[in-house]
Amino acid sequence: MFLAAVARPRYDANRKRIFDGKIGIWPFVEKSPVKRKSKNRAKGTLVTKSVSVDSAVYTDMILNKVVPAIIQTFPTAALKNGVKVQQDNASPHKAVTTEFLQSQGVNGIAMVNQPPNSPDYNVLDLGFFNSIQSLQHQKSNLNIDELISAVETSFYELPVEILSKTFITLQKVMELSMEVHGSNNYKLPHLQKDSTIKNFSTFRVDCSSVIFDSALNQLNSLS
Numbered sequence: 001m002f003l004a005a006v007a008r009p010r011y012d013a014n015r016k017r018i019f020d021g022k023i024g025i026w027p028f029v030e031k032s033p034v035k036r037k038s039k040n041r042a043k044g045t046l047v048t049k050s051v052s053v054d055s056a057v058y059t060d061m062i063l064n065k066v067v068p069a070i071i072q073t074f075p076t077a078a079l080k081n082g083v084k085v086q087q088d089n090a091s092p093h094k095a096v097t098t099e100f101l102q103s104q105g106v107n108g109i110a111m112v113n114q115p116p117n118s119p120d121y122n123v124l125d126l127g128f129f130n131s132i133q134s135l136q137h138q139k140s141n142l143n144i145d146e147l148i149s150a151v152e153t154s155f156y157e158l159p160v161e162i163l164s165k166t167f168i169t170l171q172k173v174m175e176l177s178m179e180v181h182g183s184n185n186y187k188l189p190h191l192q193k194d195s196t197i198k199n200f201s202t203f204r205v206d207c208s209s210v211i212f213d214s215a216l217n218q219l220n221s222l223s
Contacts, residue, residue, distance in 0.1 A: 003058075006022060006023060006128065007023060021167075022073075085111050088113070096111055120173045126169060132154045133154075161200055164201050168205065178214075178215040179215070
């Protein structure tokens with residue numbers, strides 16, 4: 001299992017280059033010695049094994065991998081404005097809150113939970129993981145170390161335009177969800193981005209005022 005962190009690509013004025021949005025990808029693994037000798041390895045040889053992800057493992061990953069990577073890679077202006085990290089609602093993830101990060105001396109980074117039953121609100125599930133997987137399948141791998149290497153290489157080889165286009169799709173998904181008052185009963189859009197959008201990193205989907213007003217009225221009726 002891997003944890004991947006991405007953001008919308010944009011121009012980084014401080015570094016004078018494009019921020020590709022790829023904050024990082026990390027496997028949940030550990031090195032442990034084999035207990036018995038075999039024809040492939042001697043007793044005591046360190047091998048890579050996957051680990052179960054509980055709240056302690058997830059918290060360690062966020063504090064020691066994700067947070068430092070955000071601080072290192074994110075555009076300076078965006079960091080000053082604050083960063084929101086969206087995570088899904090898996091039980092181990094609930095241990096990491098904004099308040100917890102602040103208690104650990106992490107400021108300017110807030111944790112928000114993905115709406116339940118809404119995988120389309122996650123750009124990784126919305127299309128980015130599929131693109132990585134298609135690249136990874138083109139590489140031969142025999143063991144867990146080679147698999148990790150293939151996934152990491154595929155992550156960083158994937159063109160930045162793929163991630164940019166996925167974030168545009170996410171904007172349209174949000175509008176479609178508003179149209180059906182928060183339901184997930186809609187079809188994923190086909191926006192013909194390559195032929196209609198000049199700059200993927202700055203393009204914004206114009207939300208229909210009719211859809212917005214209808215969604216707002218629906219929210220007000222619930223209060």
